[in-house]
Amino acid sequence: MAFDPLAPLRAHPGAGAILLDVDGTLAPIAPHPDLSEVPAATRATLERLVARCALVACVSGRAAADAARLVGVEGVVVVGNHGLELVRGGETAWADGVEPWLSAVRRVADELGPLAVEVGGWVEDKGATLTVHVREAPDPDAARALLEERALPVIAAQGLAWRWGRMALEARPPLDVDKGTAVRDLLAGCPAATCSLYAGDDLTDLDALRAVDVGIAVRSDETPPAVLEAAALVVEGPAALADLLAGLAVDSA
Ligand SMILES: [Mg+2]
Numbered sequence: 001m002a003f004d005p006l007a008p009l010r011a012h013p014g015a016g017a018i019l020l021d022v023d024g025t026l027a028p029i030a031p032h033p034d035l036s037e038v039p040a041a042t043r044a045t046l047e048r049l050v051a052r053c054a055l056v057a058c059v060s061g062r063a064a065a066d067a068a069r070l071v072g073v074e075g076v077v078v079v080g081n082h083g084l085e086l087v088r089g090g091e092t093a094w095a096d097g098v099e100p101w102l103s104a105v106r107r108v109a110d111e112l113g114p115l116a117v118e119v120g121g122w123v124e125d126k127g128a129t130l131t132v133h134v135r136e137a138p139d140p141d142a143a144r145a146l147l148e149e150r151a152l153p154v155i156a157a158q159g160l161a162w163r164w165g166r167m168a169l170e171a172r173p174p175l176d177v178d179k180g181t182a183v184r185d186l187l188a189g190c191p192a193a194t195c196s197l198y199a200g201d202d203l204t205d206l207d208a209l210r211a212v213d214v215g216i217a218v219r220s221d222e223t224p225p226a227v228l229e230a231a232a233l234v235v236e237g238p239a240a241l242a243d244l245l246a247g248l249a250v251d252s253a
Helices: 007-011 040-052 064-071 099-118 140-157 179-188 203-209 225-230 237-248
Strands: 016-020 055-059 077-080 085-088 091-094 122-125 130-133 161-165 168-172 195-200 214-218 233-235
Touching (some): 007 237, 016 237, 040 055, 040 237, 055 179, 064 077, 064 085, 099 130, 099 140, 099 168, 140 161, 161 203, 179 203, 195 203, 203 214, 203 225, 214 237
Parallel strands (some): 016 055, 016 195, 195 214
Antiparallel strands (some): 077 085, 085 091, 122 130, 130 168
16 A cells, blocks of 8 residues: 555544645635635535644634634634734734734835736735735736836835745745744644644745645645645645545544
C-alpha cells in the first residue's frame, strides 16, 4: 500500500489539528471575494471534524470576522489577516503590536482608493491590512506595473510592508507575523494535538505548510510551484480537498 502521510490522523482523530486556508482551499476562487462560498457539504464536514478533532482552524487573509462568516461553522477557530487577528468564541482580538498600525493602514487604504479605480481594481480595507485587487482590471499586468510605480511609495511612506498575492497587492504592518506564526501559536495552545495538517493554495500559505506535520497544496491553474513543492500532498482543487477532509471525518475501515 502507498505511504499515507495522513495515517496517524486517521488512526487518532482526537489528536488531530486541521488547519485550513479559506479562499481557493475551502471556497473555490471567485472573481470577487464577496462571491466566494464554502460549499454546504464542506461546512458539514467541518462540523464533523470539530466534533472529532483536537483543533479545527481556518487561517485566512480575509478580516477574521469576514472569514468566520464565510466558513460559518461553530467551533472552528478563525485567524484573519494572515495571523494578525484571531476570532475565538465570537470575540475578535488583534495580534501583539498590531493596534498602533491601524491608522496607517486606514490612511493608505484611503490614499490608494482612486489609484486602484484608475487601474480597474479596488481596495479592500481589512482593518489590520489592506489589499488592492486587480483581478478584474482590464489589463492586470499594466495594473501591476502602475501599482509598483505609484502605490508602493505610498505604502512605504507609512512604514507598512507589502507583498504581491494572486492578482493582489497587500500592505500590512511590518510585524513578524504570518500564517506560519499563527499556525505555530494555535498548535502551541492545543497540546492535545499531536498530528497537524495544513492545506493552502498560495504563497502566503508557505509558512503554514512548513509549520505542520502534513502540508497539503490545493492546486489550481494559478497555484505557484513553490506551494506544490512545499507540500507533502497535492490535491486537485477545493473539491478534492473536501473529499480528503470528508475521509478524515469518518471512521476508517
Ligand atoms: Mg487561498
